[in-house]
Each structure stands twice: as structure tokens, then as C-alpha cells.
Amino acid sequence: MAASAASDRGKESAIDVHDWLREVAGHTYMRVTRLPLEELDGWREDPATGNIHHASGRFFTVEGLDVRRPDWAVPAWSQPIINQPEAGILGILLRRVEGVPHLLMQAKNEPGNPGGPQLSPTVQATRSNYTRVHQGRAVPYLDFFREPRGRVLADVRQSEQGAWFYRKRNRNMVVEVTEEVEAPEGFRWLPLRRVRELLSVPDLVNMDARTVLACLPVQEGADEGEEExxxxxxxxxxxxxxxxxxxxxxxxxxxxxxxxxxxQASPVPLNRLSRWRRAGGRISHESGRFFDVIGVRVEAGGREVGAWAQPMIEPxxxxxxxxxxxxxxxxxxxxxxxxxxxxxxxxxxxxxxxxxxxxxxxxxxxxxxxxxxxxxxxxxxxxxxxxxxxxxxxxxxxxxxxxxxxxxxxxxxxxxxxxxxxxxxxxxxxxxxxxxxxxxxxxxxxxxxxxxxxxxxxxxxxxxxx
CATH class of the missing domain: 3.90.79.40 (EvaA sugar 2,3-dehydratase subunit)
Incomplete structure (x- = not known):
């Protein structure tokens, strides 16, 4: 793995990947419109707590969190936080082409992306998504990961941002296949080394791909005396x-x-948070710092669902x-x-x-x-x-x-x-x-x-x- 990952024999250059992402962006679309939290279709505010939840009871909720840390410079604070208790799957398929490991990457746009589609894992789905609560299309390649078809190189649950998510975790997986797996529109097999090189390009490899790449076991090795x-x-x-x-x-x-x-971190009603204000269709800290909770309406082509609304955190x-x-x-x-x-x-x-x-x-x-x-x-x-x-x-x-x-x-x-x-x-x-x-x-x-x-x-x- 280490020797082949270092090989230059992959055919995809950085320029090719940029061209492909632009091509995908031209074939798909995503329009994101800010909306007041009160106007998000399918989302409800609990009249007693102010917590924001989906009408289905799935996906996630925006709640309050009270934090106490007596031995710290700031001993107590409260904040909104996303509670998404279900574990999703972040998975990348790996296949060797003439000995060189290639990854099946997806060009995926998300409503919070600052510049359009990014390189994403083969599968990037919450449990609500892949069980099709949204009644959209099935997630491609999911079966390779739910009951792994191939050699499992990595399979571990990892956390996400602990400042914005309450105990969120995802299953990070890399599965090596030997069979021929087609890459339809929106997917492409890319050499592992090229994907790593592209990590230096601003906003190109998304967070979910980065966390899976980090879990891929690769023992590099180098000769003694090399000082570069x-x-x-x-x-x-x-x-x-x-x-x-x-x-x-x-x-x-x-x-x-x-x-x-x-x-001590304890869930509390969203409408009882100290120093947080709900006004103008969003939730903000009175100092103007930290983050806001905003609402967006999304219209998308090339996704499992063509339109939806949701709350988001805006730092x-x-x-x-x-x-x-x-x-x-x-x-x-x-x-x-x-x-x-x-x-x-x-x-x-x-x-x-x-x-x-x-x-x-x-x-x-x-x-x-x-x-x-x-x-x-x-x-x-x-x-x-x-x-x-x-x-x-x-x-x-x-x-x-x-x-x-x-x-x-x-x-x-x-x-x-x-x-x-x-x-x-x-x-x-x-x-x-x-x-x-x-x-x-x-x-x-x-x-x-x-x-x-x-x-x-x-x-x-x-x-x-x-």
C-alpha cells in the first residue's frame, strides 16, 4: 500500500479533477435561499422548549446545552447545539489498478459548501438518509458498506465537532474491492496519491472524505539517513x-x-438559554460572536431529494x-x-x-x-x-x-x-x-x-x- 500510494502512475492530474468538478457543477445545480427559522417546511418548534425538530421525528434537532466546568477560566455557559443521535456511514471504496490504489470519490454539493461540489466519500449518508425517511432515491454503493463486500481496511466510529454536535458519531469505513465497479456520472476513480495532494487546495476535499482518509492504515517507511x-x-x-x-x-x-x-453538559430547552436571542428568523449570541442558527431552503439537481429545508449553524x-x-x-x-x-x-x-x-x-x-x-x-x-x-x-x-x-x-x-x-x-x-x-x-x-x-x-x- 505504501509503495503504490507513492507511485506517480495514476492518470488523473489535479487539473483533470478541477475540470471534472466544474463539469459536474454544470450538469447539476443547487440553489440555497436563507429563510427565517419559523418558515422552514417540515420543521416544528416545540411550544414548551423552543427546540427545533423535524416533523418526522428523524434527522436532527436543535436544542440547548448547559455546560459547567468549575476549574476553567469560563466556568459556565449555555449554547444551542445539534443533537443527531443516529450514526451515519462515511465510506470509500478502494481498488488497485495495476497495483496503484484508487479511491471511488463522489463530486457532491452540500448547502453549506462555499464553492460548489467537493470531493466526497463514495457513501456519505446519515441513517435517516439511507433508510429513506425523506422518500428519495436510494444511496448508491451503500450495500458495499452495510454488509461489507470486500476486504475491510478501516471500520471505526468517530466523533464530529463537539462544540456544535451533541455526541455525534459516524462509521468511517474503507473497503477494498477486486471486482470491477462502475463509476457513473458524479463519481470517479482517483489515485490515492492524487487525492492526498488535493488536500492542499482550498475547499476541495470535504470534511467527510478527510476523516475517512485519516483512518486509512498506511505504513509509509523511509530509509535511514534521509533528511528531506x-x-x-x-x-x-x-x-x-x-x-x-x-x-x-x-x-x-x-x-x-x-x-x-x-x-457537566446537560440538555436544556432552547428557549431558556442565557444570552442567546431569537430574532430576525435566527438565533444569535448577544455579543455577535460564536455562531448563528439560521434556516435555509435548498433546491438541488442530482441529489436523492430535489428540495428540502433545514436549520444550519453559521459560524x-x-x-x-x-x-x-x-x-x-x-x-x-x-x-x-x-x-x-x-x-x-x-x-x-x-x-x-x-x-x-x-x-x-x-x-x-x-x-x-x-x-x-x-x-x-x-x-x-x-x-x-x-x-x-x-x-x-x-x-x-x-x-x-x-x-x-x-x-x-x-x-x-x-x-x-x-x-x-x-x-x-x-x-x-x-x-x-x-x-x-x-x-x-x-x-x-x-x-x-x-x-x-x-x-x-x-x-x-x-x-x-x-
């Missing part, structure tokens, strides 16, 4: 090269934090998500942060070094502001190994974008800090075989780091945002 950055990244995927901390030590550290972190501002990386005894390590988010299933997950929307912290005391943000944003250009803007899940979030960065440092900026640990890249891969260890932002950066294994020596990968 790409070779160091490839070598660091091989557990035989060691790590600063043993995996058992990392797991013990994380278990201790989970066991001693005091967080205020572009986020910053960054890993500091460092070579320890020649092995690339990422500085992971044990992060608390109220919607996580297990209290704490490993996050990137920095994960925030800077404007949300302007009014808070210094102790509540993100550590190491300056180290990520103010790094010299030659230290920036990856830098691009990627959008988040467009089915629930409207124009949600984060700037993803990987910055190399020589020294540890937070030695012996209780909330941070250096993990070798192969340890990130190992933890992704299990549920709820790496959050969705860390999984995106792990997928991007896979792409850096074959970048030219010393050359940063950038989507042109610097």
Missing part, C-alpha cells in the same frame, strides 16, 4: 522508528485527564487549526492537546495544538485564550509545512471554514505542560484504529500530513492563503 522533510514524515509512519512517549504512556495520560476533568469568522511538529531522534512528532468539548462522548479527545476562532476570545481574560496561537500564526514562512483553508461539513454548517496549518519547530514550547504531549505520527495512525481518541480537526491534519510524505524536500504545501 517528506522522507522524515514517511519514516515517522513506521512504529519501528520509536517515539518520545510509549503509546501505553499516552493512553494512561489521556485516561487520567478524562477521569479527573469535571464537566462567525474563520477558525485556525494547527499542529506544531518537531523531529525527535529523526521522527516527526505532533504536539497534541487534550481538549474538552461539551458534545464529546468521552469528555476529552486529542486535538491539534491550536484549534480556535481567534475573535471568540477577544473579550476573555488571558488565561482563557488559546495557548500557542502566536507560535502557529506568526511562524516564519520557511517553518510552515502546510497552510490552506478547508471547509467543514456542508450538510449542517453554512460556510464553516478553518485555516489548517502545520508548523515545524526545533524546541518544545510547553515543556511538561499537563495538557499537551508529543505523539509520533505512527501513534496518531494507531489511535485512529479506535473510536474517540483524535477529534475531527486532528484527523483532517493527519490526512494532510500523509500528503506531505511525498512533498519536495523542504517545500511547504500551501493553498495560497499566506
Amino acid at each position: 522533510f517528506g522522507a522524515a514524515v514517511a519514516r515517522s509512519r513506521d512504529p519501528r522508528w520509536g517515539s518520545a512517549h510509549g503509546t501505553a504512556e499516552i493512553l494512561s495520560w489521556l485516561s487520567a485527564i478524562r477521569s479527573t476533568t469535571d464537566v 462567525v469568522g474563520t477558525g485556525v487549526v494547527g499542529f506544531l511538529i518537531r523531529r525527535i531522534d529523526g521522527v516527526v512528532h505532533a504536539l497534541a492537546h487534550a481538549r474538552v468539548e461539551p458534545g464529546y462522548t468521552d469528555v476529552v479527545e486529542l486535538a491539534p495544538t491550536v484549534q480556535c476562532t481567534p475573535g471568540n476570545y477577544d473579550h476573555l481574560p488571558p488565561g482563557a485564550r488559546p495557548a500557542l496561537l502566536a507560535e502557529v500564526l506568526e511562524a516564519p514562512p520557511e517553518r510552515v509545512r502546510f497552510d490552506t483553508v478547508l471547509s467543514e461539513e456542508g450538510g449542517r454548517f453554512y460556510h464553516a471554514r478553518n485555516r489548517y496549518l502545520v508548523v515545524e519547530v526545533d524546541d518544545d514550547p510547553v515543556p511538561r505542560h499537563p495538557d499537551f504531549r508529543w505523539l509520533a505520527l505512527h501513534q496518531l495512525d494507531e489511535l485512529l484504529r479506535h473510536s474517540y481518541y483524535l477529534n475531527v480537526q486532528a484527523r483532517t491534519l493527519n490526512a494532510c500530513l500523509h500528503g506531505l510524505a511525498h512533498s519536495p524536500a523542504g517545500q511547504p504545501v500551501s493553498g495560497g492563503v499566506r
